[in-house]
Amino acid sequence: MMTMRNKSANRGGFRSGFKNQRRNPYRGSAVTHDKYIFKALDTSARQDSVYEKQMAFSDFPLHPKLLKNIASRDYFHPTKIQAKVITPILENRDLIGLSATGSGKTAAFLIPIINSLLVDPKKRCLVVVPSRELANQIQDEFNTFAQNTWITDVLIMGGASYSTQIRLLKRNPQFVIATPGRLIDLYNQRYLELDTFDIIVLDEVDQMLDMGFIRDIKLIISKLKPVRQSLFFSATMSPKIRDVATSLSKNPVTVELTEQTAIKNVEQNIIKVNSAVGKINTLHELLINTAFQKVLVFSRTKHGADDIASALSIRGHKVDSLHGNKSLGQRMRILSMFKRDQINILVATDVASRGIDIPDISHVINYDEPATYDDYIHRIGRTGRIGKGGTALTFV
Numbered sequence: 021m022m023t024m025r026n027k028s029a030n031r032g033g034f035r036s037g038f039k040n041q042r043r044n045p046y047r048g049s050a051v052t053h054d055k056y057i058f059k060a061l062d063t064s065a066r067q068d069s070v071y072e073k074q075m076a077f078s079d080f081p082l083h084p085k086l087l088k089n090i091a092s093r094d095y096f097h098p099t100k101i102q103a104k105v106i107t108p109i110l111e112n113r114d115l116i117g118l119s120a121t122g123s124g125k126t127a128a129f130l131i132p133i134i135n136s137l138l139v140d141p142k143k144r145c146l147v148v149v150p151s152r153e154l155a156n157q158i159q160d161e162f163n164t165f166a167q168n169t170w171i172t173d174v175l176i177m178g179g180a181s182y183s184t185q186i187r188l189l190k191r192n193p194q195f196v197i198a199t200p201g202r203l204i205d206l207y208n209q210r211y212l213e214l215d216t217f218d219i220i221v222l223d224e225v226d227q228m229l230d231m232g233f234i235r236d237i238k239l240i241i242s243k244l245k246p247v248r249q250s251l252f253f254s255a256t257m258s259p260k261i262r263d264v265a266t267s268l269s270k271n272p273v274t275v276e277l278t279e280q281t282a283i284k285n286v287e288q289n290i291i292k293v294n295s296a297v298g299k300i301n302t303l304h305e306l307l308i309n310t311a312f313q314k315v316l317v318f319s320r321t322k323h324g325a326d327d328i329a330s331a332l333s334i335r336g337h338k339v340d341s342l343h344g345n346k347s348l349g350q351r352m353r354i355l356s357m358f359k360r361d362q363i364n365i366l367v368a369t370d371v372a373s374r375g376i377d378i379p380d381i382s383h384v385i386n387y388d389e390p391a392t393y394d395d396y397i398h399r400i401g402r403t404g405r406i407g408k409g410g411t412a413l414t415f416v
Contacts, residue, residue, distance in 0.1 A: 070123070086165065133221070159175050286411065
């Protein structure tokens, strides 16, 4: 446990009677503070927990162009989720993958899907995701693995140009990445047919349901062709999520990694905010430490994120905020600045952070506690990616 002290007053306040848990306002559960404390694995153990060292990507029956693109990323050994799911997807099996953030899941389904599209150019794939940021991240990774091939793709999401998306859809792309709202909108306008896709991927289904997309997802599933390959990925499996998985898949292979695998790479601790210090000053005192190289700070609200970013900027930090009130163009520009180290601190809300896949985030700071433990897992999974170390600190 860490305690910070300085001379300023606490303007953020500290709710009376708040003891050792954060009440979940949605599900009635609570997160105890001891869940925020964990000693990370050492370097060798981290690598062993993530990679399947006895296997190589060359062991899979993959197209030569795809193997060349994988090698260009210096990928040699698959992660544990990749080792488990690539073969059944190559065999055209339906699959349910339960895997925490930071496990290499995106490449786990992209690699065999790209292989299938290379082997059969008539096949089409639809990937449905909860957020624009995740959609962009998947497209970036897809473009890496599919470079110098004939596979065409399009990104369908709100906040971007209708005319551009319609124009690209008319070219009948093999690979479509979409958020639910814009996908259904374009479907209703008859710019695409959902029964033309041979492979369907629902990614981060738990987040889609949390964001209220359950009806959209059920509608999308109802319009798909009956004979298809269905791939389903989620970090958790609630009864509602199980219903969606059952309606989507037929005799699926189920692959489950332990929920904690990805976050065992993350050093986790709490910071007790002294009432004579204040949260902003506590945060500032942390961030002036040179170890805090690239930091993702979580706020519970959009306005809170702006306030935190403004307060840090006044104190001389290179910082910006990311939330749903900002346009798609603003959000993409801010993420680009964060990736390129033009800013080294990003203050974000939970929803806006979905899909942030930046491998060198050194610290995640929960300025406001998460509502649920699932939210906590998603937050701290932004650091410690794919076997790297990271640190997560939670203000209490």
